[in-house]
Amino acid sequence: xxxxxxxxxxxxxxxxxxxxxxxRYYLSIPVANRMADYEEYYEIDRAALERYRVDPAxxxxxxxxxxxxxxxxxxxxxxxxxxxxxx
Numbered sequence: 001x002x003x004x005x006x007x008x009x010x011x012x013x014x015x016x017x018x019x020x021x022x023x024r025y026y027l028s029i030p031v032a033n034r035m036a037d038y039e040e041y042y043e044i045d046r047a048a049l050e051r052y053r054v055d056p057a058x059x060x061x062x063x064x065x066x067x068x069x070x071x072x073x074x075x076x077x078x079x080x081x082x083x084x085x086x087x
């Protein structure tokens with residue numbers, strides 16, 4: 001998989017992009033476990049990508065759901081046994 005960021009919000013700590021091979025859009029958040037820092041990628045549709053890109057604050061509710069692990073069904077890559085916590 002090749003994830004390409006199209007937008008980054010340093011203030012809200014998320015990025016938006018496209019997974020090149022599948023064409024799926026994503027919102028990613030930084031996470032860390034005891035071994036590494038990495039990103040979790042949540043699938044979103046094109047409309048959400050455009051909305052969050054124009055108005056990053058509009059993503060706050062979805063970001064909170066992701067950070068609380070309430071949107072795990074949208075994870076593009078399923079986490080391993082040592083899943084990180086939002087960084």
